[in-house]
Amino acid sequence: MAKSLIFIISMLIFNIGFAQNSTKKNETKDYFNTRNIKTIHKLGSYQIKINKSKIYFNKIHGNISSPLKYSNLYTEFDFNNTYEIKDSLSNTYYFKFGWVSFKENETMFSNINWIDDNRPKEIDGFSDFEFSVVNIDYIQFGNISLCTIGDSQTWWSNAQNLRKFINQSYPNLIFIGSNTDVFGYGHEGEGGNSTYQLIKRINRIPKADYYTLLIGTNDWKNDIETTFINIVEVTESLTKINSNAKILYLTPIPTENEERDSFNTNLKDKLVFNFKENKNVVVIDLGNEMRKNDNWKSDYLSYDGLHQSIQGVQLMGKLIAMNLKTISNNVYD
Template identity: 35%
Template sequence: MSRWMESLTCLVLGLAPLGAAPATDPPQVPLCMIGDSITWADQGDCWRRELLKHLPNLAFVGTHSARFGYSHAGEGGNSTARVLGRLADIPDCPNYSLLIGTNDNSIKDETKIEAHAAGTAARIVKIVEGLLAKPSCRKVLVSSVLPCFTDNPLRDRTNAATNRHLRPLLAALPADRVAYVDYETIIRATPDWEPLIKLHPTPEGYQLLAQILADALVKELGLTRPIAAPVPAAGAGVKVHNLWAGGADGVTDQPIIAGWYTLSFDLVAAGPAPVVTVVSADSQAAKQLAKSFSLKPAAAGTRVEVELFTEYEGYGYTRSPLALKLTDCQIARILLEKKRPSGKASTYGEGVYLDTLTPPAPGELVELP
């Protein structure tokens, strides 16, 4: 288990110890959203942003970062087999939302639809069983595979067939811990759904997905509307993992998952053309990262922060530890962290620590020391 995973596990397991005071009023509902690029890439963070409009008490948990800074456990290009392969890296959480399967189903032979769909459904159930085995898991909300509108109509038909196979398999699992969320029926009943959902939903499509999931969460978790926005208790904060180890000549403490990050540092000194470049530390990585940030010489003596997007894994980036190359400057107190919903850097710290000085943003998991 990586240090990142250890910190997440401690964070979630420490969310509400028996008899402990809640970190917010009303208490937050932690949710880990698992899936493929629908959960992560392009406009995927719109889903979480829209969910917060319905349920402001949600706190998103996960190893991955996205465009708006909400945590999750979706990974672009994932099939059911890929999720099974990284199940141990998905953090322990009381509540999961699982949407997976469409990347299994892009077949070209109509005669293979039923057999292929049955295999996809069986692997989804294996994922659910793995999530149920995590210590803190109370509820897994299993999404129907979404309808899709692509140049391969067999993919949409196989997704629908997967749902037909999946429903009876889920019925054999504990009804109080597993719930089926039927996106398919609602989406197909929506006039002109195709341009909203496509393969990856548009922002308007994510509004529909958020409404469906919010209604399911209210029903399955026994929530009562309206729900007030949580107010952090005195001394509460958000746990931060500073992924950087050492000074300017250091490297990250682990390979960095593709996504959005905030890099901040003290600009100790700067010449006329200061530049900080983030690079892959693994020279054997197939797709090397090299993102340069030109700094203002007048910023010397201040703290500087920049947003880093690694590019998508397998397309423009290969997972690797990261290092820095400096031109015409000196920096210190380096903080590399997953992007937060505020878009701002956390108060500086080393390793894993609780930032109680930066106000938590909606969707962030808040805890007490």
């Protein structure tokens, strides 16, 4: 009897400990706090149909939003906003979108992330939905802040996954920035940005422990010396924001455009030589790592020959995470 009682007590203690560890594990996974949702602005009723990660708007609504929309206004559709849609039966869903296009008088949102994977059924015909902009806090666990800076190669299309992939390899991070991707992570990427455009918005970039910098390919029709000077100026501005910050400079990814690719290669050579003695800058030769694969065009680039495929983003994420682990362990050990 005594042995049985001891066994039962031991099992109870084990199960309690296991439950506590399981809860703790769940509590350290980044998530949208859907238990606390605040409506910011009601956008009104729209007729839409839904197909997986796309939302199509009826032609009666016209051109709802143009690409490169980072106006940070709650009264219109914006990449940074989070949205609530509600059907006629009051079924409610929440999403963020990563791109918008307008073709044949029809607006389409794509790169949709349905929050908590709670998505409506696919709809062939158009149905009325009420749209609202809402605030849902994205809770991140970690103690090292990272800001990813750059152009579309850091946030558009497949690159929406960049921060998610980095976090999978190194979950001790908090991503910050004035923009947010579809997964809720902050960043400082804007499509089409040249080095000059990045300099113009440098004052809004927040203080972080680490920065990644991938910029310059959109300058390929400009003077390479000016582009070089601009990137150096960006790194100097970031060290003024945080003198202890480490900047992970990512060399430009290869492209199928030979003239552009030549510009990127020459730019890389100048910057690598310049940053050799800079203690604040760590060079990650992303372009060279991609070229190690003889099939880099088909494996690492998307259909346009410029932006990354999902495998290209995964490689980029792993390289960033690996270098961050090495650097941060040396700093915090």
